[in-house]
Amino acid sequence: MVEIVPLNKKWNYLRKILERSGPFQQETFEPSGEILEFLNNTCKILVIGAGGLGCELLKNFAMMGFKNIDVIDMDIIELSNLNRQFLFRRKDIGKSKAETAAEFINKRIAGCKVTPHFCKIQDYDESFYRQFHVIVSGLDSIVARRWINGMLISLVKYDDDGNPDVSTIVPMIDGGTEGFKGNARVILPTLSPCIDCTLDLYPPQVSYPLCTIANTPRLPEHCIEYVKVILWDKENPFNCALDGDDPEHLSFVFEKAQERANKFNITGLTYRLVQGVLKNIIPAVSSTNAVIAAICASEVFKIATSCYEYLNNYMVFNDIDGIYTYKYEAEKNPECLACSSKVRTIAIKNPSSMTLQDLIDYLCNNPEYQLKNPGLTTTLNGKNKTLYMSTVKSIEEQTRCNLTQSLHELNLSDGQELVIADVTNPNSIIVKLKFTDNEVEMY
Numbered sequence: 001m002v003e004i005v006p007l008n009k010k011w012n013y014l015r016k017i018l019e020r021s022g023p024f025q026q027e028t029f030e031p032s033g034e035i036l037e038f039l040n041n042t043c044k045i046l047v048i049g050a051g052g053l054g055c056e057l058l059k060n061f062a063m064m065g066f067k068n069i070d071v072i073d074m075d076i077i078e079l080s081n082l083n084r085q086f087l088f089r090r091k092d093i094g095k096s097k098a099e100t101a102a103e104f105i106n107k108r109i110a111g112c113k114v115t116p117h118f119c120k121i122q123d124y125d126e127s128f129y130r131q132f133h134v135i136v137s138g139l140d141s142i143v144a145r146r147w148i149n150g151m152l153i154s155l156v157k158y159d160d161d162g163n164p165d166v167s168t169i170v171p172m173i174d175g176g177t178e179g180f181k182g183n184a185r186v187i188l189p190t191l192s193p194c195i196d197c198t199l200d201l202y203p204p205q206v207s208y209p210l211c212t213i214a215n216t217p218r219l220p221e222h223c224i225e226y227v228k229v230i231l232w233d234k235e236n237p238f239n240c241a242l243d244g245d246d247p248e249h250l251s252f253v254f255e256k257a258q259e260r261a262n263k264f265n266i267t268g269l270t271y272r273l274v275q276g277v278l279k280n281i282i283p284a285v286s287s288t289n290a291v292i293a294a295i296c297a298s299e300v301f302k303i304a305t306s307c308y309e310y311l312n313n314y315m316v317f318n319d320i321d322g323i324y325t326y327k328y329e330a331e332k333n334p335e336c337l338a339c340s341s342k343v344r345t346i347a348i349k350n351p352s353s354m355t356l357q358d359l360i361d362y363l364c365n366n367p368e369y370q371l372k373n374p375g376l377t378t379t380l381n382g383k384n385k386t387l388y389m390s391t392v393k394s395i396e397e398q399t400r401c402n403l404t405q406s407l408h409e410l411n412l413s414d415g416q417e418l419v420i421a422d423v424t425n426p427n428s429i430i431v432k433l434k435f436t437d438n439e440v441e442m443y
């Protein structure tokens with residue numbers, strides 16, 4: 001007796017695209033049933049973030065024939081997530097987002113295998129990221145975006161002529177949303193503009209240098225940060241940690257920040273701003289997430305199958321007032337911190353008055369660097385010397401005294417190369433100091 005196998009109609013809608021030619025297919029595209037096989041059985045994708053975008057992305061991929069999906073997220077589910085992160089239920093509060101999302105999809109979509117990773121992206125090294133055909137990120141953190149960007153750039157190998165070996169390139173599709181605005185972009189590390197190439201697209205960082213907060217506030221935000229970072233611990237008004245949801249705490253911060261704002265003639269401080277700064281609120285709108293995730297998922301599909309030209313390379317979406325969208329080709333920055341091999345030069349006007357702290361503040365505040373807590377080393381008289389490093393307590397204590405020393409006092413000279421490590425990149429950055437007004441010491 002012949003066994004009757006029901007014809008699997010599940011992916012019929014994909015077959016129409018993958019098994020026929022079309023006017024917009026990529027040059028390399030050859031319609032065949034093998035492409036669906038590839039999606040189902042071979043293609044491995046990584047979704048970074050299992051939040052608002054991540055839930056949408058996982059659902060989209062599972063319904064689009066991708067069966068080998070990994071998802072990485074370090075967060076746990078909170079009550080406020082439930083209005084849009086639809087893979088989670090009330091009973092899941094407190095559980096891992098990655099694990100809960102994976103379990104939901106695996107149960108719901110037969111044959112789909114989502115592997116969760118309940119950890120930080122920084123917990124994995126090259127060997128983990130190298131295994132994926134495409135990576136898609138739905139992150140709300142610029143630091144994490146820059147880190148994964150740097151990681152994917154470091155995966156690229158070059159041939160003897162210095163050209164990137166395309167088989168080592170792992171494409172990244174990056175989606176981002178903020179309220180009613182969103183964007184999606186396709187990044188082919190080293191070939192197309194990367195996250196750091198277009199760093200100036202991101203709003204200025206929300207953390208402020210401590211010295212500004214402590215000594216020279218200019219913005220109402222500086223006054224709020226002052227109460228949060230310095231005054232709260234000093235006065236300890238409620239004998240507990242500051243809670244951005246507690247109205248009494250908010251009132252205290254508002255009052256003290258107002259006092260400080262008055263002292264420095266700063267206007268514009270409101271209770272709402274206090275709430276915003278303390279809770280670092282990024283508003284989330286589920287419809288924006290759905291649109292951006294859909295765009296990202298189609299780009300992944302196009303890249304994985306070659307069935308259609310993929311986005312080149314940046315798409316903007318805005319539904320504040322009607323719907324507005326456009327795409328453009330962002331350009332590579334030839335001096336990009338992450339993807340260019342060019343050594344960056346920092347011009348220093350007066351090395352005998354510029355302190356190491358000034359230099360670090362520059363690296364944190366300059367729009368082209370936007371570093372977070374850089375650690376600096378250099379070579380002096382043929383020896384490696386750590387100038388400052390905040391990430392290891394014992395080294396921080398040993399090197400703290402250098403912060404107030406001038407670059408001259410630290411024996412740094414014109415042309416000195418500094419090696420900088422920072423959370424924004426898994427690799428070190430090299431910058432060269434150029435002293436423009438190098439005063440000759442007089443004897």
Ligand SMILES: [Zn+2]
Pocket residue numbers: 193194195196197198333336337338339340
């Ligand atoms: Zn770049």
